[in-house]
Amino acid sequence: MAKLNMVEALNLALAEEMARDPQIILLGEDVGQLGGVFRVSDGLQAQFGPKRVIDTPLAEAAIVGTSLGLAVGGFKPVAELQFMGFLYPALDQIISHISRYRNRTRGRYSVPLVIRMPYGGGIHAPEHHSESTEALLAHIPGIKVAIPATPYDAKGLLISALRDPDPVIFLEPKRIYRAIREEVPAGEFTVPLGQAQIVRPGDQVTAVAWGSMVRETLRAAEAVAEEGVSVEVIDLRTISPMDDATVVASIQKTGRGVVVHEACRTAGLGAEIIARVNEKAFLSLAAPIERVTGFDTIFPLLKLEEHYLPDAFRISRAIRKVVNF
Amino acid sequence: MLWAEYDPLANRRLAILSPEGQMDEGWRPSELDDEALLHLYDRMVALRQADLLALNLQRAGRMGTYAPTLGQEAANIGSAALLQAEDWLVPSFRETGAMLLKGVSLKLIYLYWMGCEWGSHFPEEVRVLPICAPVSTQTLHGVGLSWAAQLKGENWVTLIYLGDGGTSKGDFHEAMNFAGTFQTPTVFFIQNNQFAISVPRTRQTASATLAQKAIAYGFPGIQVDGNDLMAVYLATREAVARARAGQGPCLIEAQTYRMGPHTTADDPTRYRSEAELKTQERFDPLLRVRLYLENRGLVNPETEATREAQHLKWAQEQAREAEAAISYNPDEIFDYHFAELPPYLAEQKAYCQRFLAAKGESAHGQA
Numbered sequence: 192m193a194k195l196n197m198v199e200a201l202n203l204a205l206a207e208e209m210a211r212d213p214q215i216i217l218l219g220e221d222v223g224q225l226g227g228v229f230r231v232s233d234g235l236q237a238q239f240g241p242k243r244v245i246d247t248p249l250a251e252a253a254i255v256g257t258s259l260g261l262a263v264g265g266f267k268p269v270a271e272l273q274f275m276g277f278l279y280p281a282l283d284q285i286i287s288h289i290s291r292y293r294n295r296t297r298g299r300y301s302v303p304l305v306i307r308m309p310y311g312g313g314i315h316a317p318e319h320h321s322e323s324t325e326a327l328l329a330h331i332p333g334i335k336v337a338i339p340a341t342p343y344d345a346k347g348l349l350i351s352a353l354r355d356p357d358p359v360i361f362l363e364p365k366r367i368y369r370a371i372r373e374e375v376p377a378g379e380f381t382v383p384l385g386q387a388q389i390v391r392p393g394d395q396v397t398a399v400a401w402g403s404m405v406r407e408t409l410r411a412a413e414a415v416a417e418e419g420v421s422v423e424v425i426d427l428r429t430i431s432p433m434d435d436a437t438v439v440a441s442i443q444k445t446g447r448g449v450v451v452h453e454a455c456r457t458a459g460l461g462a463e464i465i466a467r468v469n470e471k472a473f474l475s476l477a478a479p480i481e482r483v484t485g486f487d488t489i490f491p492l493l494k495l496e497e498h499y500l501p502d503a504f505r506i507s508r509a510i511r512k513v514v515n516f
Numbered sequence: 517m518l519w520a521e522y523d524p525l526a527n528r529r530l531a532i533l534s535p536e537g538q539m540d541e542g543w544r545p546s547e548l549d550d551e552a553l554l555h556l557y558d559r560m561v562a563l564r565q566a567d568l569l570a571l572n573l574q575r576a577g578r579m580g581t582y583a584p585t586l587g588q589e590a591a592n593i594g595s596a597a598l599l600q601a602e603d604w605l606v607p608s609f610r611e612t613g614a615m616l617l618k619g620v621s622l623k624l625i626y627l628y629w630m631g632c633e634w635g636s637h638f639p640e641e642v643r644v645l646p647i648c649a650p651v652s653t654q655t656l657h658g659v660g661l662s663w664a665a666q667l668k669g670e671n672w673v674t675l676i677y678l679g680d681g682g683t684s685k686g687d688f689h690e691a692m693n694f695a696g697t698f699q700t701p702t703v704f705f706i707q708n709n710q711f712a713i714s715v716p717r718t719r720q721t722a723s724a725t726l727a728q729k730a731i732a733y734g735f736p737g738i739q740v741d742g743n744d745l746m747a748v749y750l751a752t753r754e755a756v757a758r759a760r761a762g763q764g765p766c767l768i769e770a771q772t773y774r775m776g777p778h779t780t781a782d783d784p785t786r787y788r789s790e791a792e793l794k795t796q797e798r799f800d801p802l803l804r805v806r807l808y809l810e811n812r813g814l815v816n817p818e819t820e821a822t823r824e825a826q827h828l829k830w831a832q833e834q835a836r837e838a839e840a841a842i843s844y845n846p847d848e849i850f851d852y853h854f855a856e857l858p859p860y861l862a863e864q865k866a867y868c869q870r871f872l873a874a875k876g877e878s879a880h881g882q883a
């Protein structure tokens with residue numbers, strides 16, 4: 192088995208699935224010869240040809256809108272948006288059409304496609320290149336939204352997304368694109384959409400995170416473990432549909448919780464998770480659930496970026512707070 | 517009327533100053549005497565030095581990602597030179613030279629790319645919108661600005677920059693359509709540098725030229741040699757004059773060539789050959805003005821060595837000033853969203869102050 196980083200794992204998933212399923216095509220800006228600005232599609236145009244790995248004109252609404260037509264026309268399009276900051280022109284297509292097609296035609300049409308994009312902060316990128324607006328997407332009915340936090344999950348989740356009969360938005364935490372290397376098997380395996388994973392078992396506090404915040408949360412869990420605090424860390428892996436059963440079961444065990452996201456606080460997914468815990472496990476709670484989040488501000492340019500992003504320091508303070516409540 | 521004669525549909529392109537530095541003197545407008553021309557050339561050299569320094573600063577870790585203007589000096593300087601103080605300049609992100617000419621200091625431009633919001637805090641009298649990363653979105657803002665002039669009966673003209681890739685976005689087409697419909701005093705200036713990162717111009721559109729797109733929206737377009745200071749200048753001169761006279765918008769496609777990487781994060785060797793780049797060096801926009809001025813005895817290798825050294829020194833000073841101006845104050849994350857800080861943000865600001873203080877006190881800075 193090879194040790195791969197997330198970019199390599201995604202590349203492998205695409206290559207294997209494209210070899211298996213001739214209907215899969217990749218389209219987006221710079222995905223061809225350049226292999227994408229982060230190289231996720233590196234070598235794929237050489238391997239599968241320019242008819243299956245397609246450099247498009249610079250137009251996100253068109254990349255995503257034509258993907259709907261390509262999907263109805265029999266393809267499995269994998270649209271790459273260069274950064275989440277450039278998703279917004281395509282939101283009209285996602286909200287007004289892609290998410291609705293199956294329901295409004297009572298199943299006559301479906302739109303099986305994948306829209307991939309790097310997201311999140313922490314790499315000292317220019318303006319508009321660091322935001323995490325996954326809550327906007329989780330708010331849209333009719334689409335699934337997956338976010339891997341490890342190379343293994345990246346491959347397994349992407350394969351599931353590619354085989355899913357419905358539209359899946361696939362958010363890639365670019366901060367950890369190359370930061371983690373782990374064993375990723377060649378060949379078929381899937382990580383199911385809609386299933387969270389306990390990545391560190393514990394019994395005093397439940398910490399829920401996704402994307403690059405999983406790593407920070409694990410660091411915080413490590414730090415407070417030295418003080419004798421046992422944290423169960425859950426990687427949500429798919430934010431829509433959300434596996435609240437795993438979160439609720441954990442809270443029923445620990446009675447305390449912390450939710451971590453780098454996105455803005457207000458109407459972030461932390462609020463949704465807390466609401467579901469309140470609905471399903473309110474009486475298990477020994478303390479109010481803490482949120483560690485980005486601020487309700489524009490993501491700062493790089494000189495102030497570090498203060499915006501939740502880190503192990505902030506997360507461990509929140510953990511102590513719920514323990515000492 | 518340049519527009520009538522240089523019809524993009526008839527495959528005509530305005531080119532005046534040859535790569536060898538030759539031109540028909542009949543083209544030279546009276547206001548562009550030797551001194552004025554030397555000034556524009558001087559600004560081109562300053563821009564080149566500012567760009568080269570930015571690349572070095574980025575490599576040295578003193579600058580974030582930077583989008584260099586290398587090779588696009590004539591398109592930057594020859595266009596912005598036509599604007600008056602009252603006019604508006606709407607950049608995308610490859611207009612360091614145009615912004616400088618319109619009064620934004622290099623210090624501020626560097627500060628922006630160094631990753632500090634104060635780099636977009638231009639002086640009150642400088643009518644330049646902030647650098648715009650989401651491709652083509654600024655074209656609509658520019659049309660709005662020129663529309664405002666029309667509705668208020670003001671005289672200002674708006675010069676909007678975008679790249680060849682930017683012409684593929686719906687925003688651009690909607691901006692063009694509004695400008696045409698309302699006959700706003702707008703000049704669209706496309707720096708066609710042949711690439712949108714790795715994607716060549718030929719892959720953006722099946723149109724033979726970008727200039728001809730204007731015709732569909734009911735106003736004129738012209739294609740010019742964008743590495744030719746004189747052609748860029750003359751086309752923009754007429755475009756600005758038309759707009760100011762209430763004759764509506766127009767579009768200039770400046771065919772230039774991006775000699776550097778897309779940004780400092782890019783590796784152009786993956787999609788273009790050394791040989792192609794070498795061929796382009798012959799068409800360097802700086803070189804031909806220099807040859808022209810040399811022929812007229814206005815510059816020589818000595819003056820040019822001095823000029824480059826002076827401008828490099830200036831750029832280095834601006835970089836130092838920019839570094840000194842970087843704000844590391846975390847309160848600023850919160851303070852500028854609204855005229856008044858709302859309570860929920862005040863709360864978050866206080867929380868931020870608390871955890872940063874605690875972090876400072878903790879022995880390891882972590883946990």
Ligand SMILES: Cc1ncc(C[n+]2csc(CCOP(=O)(O)OP(=O)(O)O)c2C)c(N)n1
Nearest residue numbers: 277610649650651679680681682711712713
């Ligand atoms: C809407 C949007 N999509 C994608 C990007 C990422 N991106 C930044 S610059 C660029 C290419 C722009 O090409 P062009 O308009 O020709 O201008 P140039 O960079 O060549 O000056 C791309 C794809 C972006 N900034 N905005």
